Amino acid sequence: xxxxxIHIKDLLLRAIIGINEEERxxxxxxxxxxxxxxxxxxxxSDDIADTVNYRTIAKQIIKLVEESQFYLVxxxxxxxxxxxxxxxxxxxxxxxxxxxGALRFxxxxxxxxxxTRFDTGAAEKV
Numbered sequence: 001x002x003x004x005x006i007h008i009k010d011l012l013l014r015a016i017i018g019i020n021e022e023e024r025x026x027x028x029x030x031x032x033x034x035x036x037x038x039x040x041x042x043x044x045s046d047d048i049a050d051t052v053n054y055r056t057i058a059k060q061i062i063k064l065v066e067e068s069q070f071y072l073v074x075x076x077x078x079x080x081x082x083x084x085x086x087x088x089x090x091x092x093x094x095x096x097x098x099x100x101g102a103l104r105f106x107x108x109x110x111x112x113x114x115x116t117r118f119d120t121g122a123a124e125k126v
Contacts, residue, residue, distance in 0.1 A: 004043055006054055008034040016069040017076060029100050036084055037092035052089050073097050077113040085117050092116040
């Protein structure tokens with residue numbers, strides 16, 4: 001049972017994302033927030049080998065976002081989620097991706113994708 005959480009907050013990246021012509025030409029800001037659910041092994045052992053390397057995961061997310069193109073925020077959030085679940089120590093991942101300024105009068109518009117490694121589709125991806 002996943003009961004410990006690792007948070008990566010407000011990871012600001014630039015992405016080709018959207019359906020409009022301008023969105024397909026120019027990178028836009030996206031803000032990524034991630035919660036990774038793990039067991040309590042690392043907390044009990046105090047051993048770096050037992051924990052999720054959040055620096056490595058952040059670098060992988062940066063690479064994915066900067067080298068890919070997406071039409072929908074939902075798809076980007078899902079792909080980041082699958083990337084997180086590729087680490088066998090991650091039992092569940094909750095990923096929120098926001099597009100600041102995408103909607104007039106709103107600070108941002110976002111989507112949250114919450115999956116466990118046993119959810120339909122997630123197990124096959126990892």
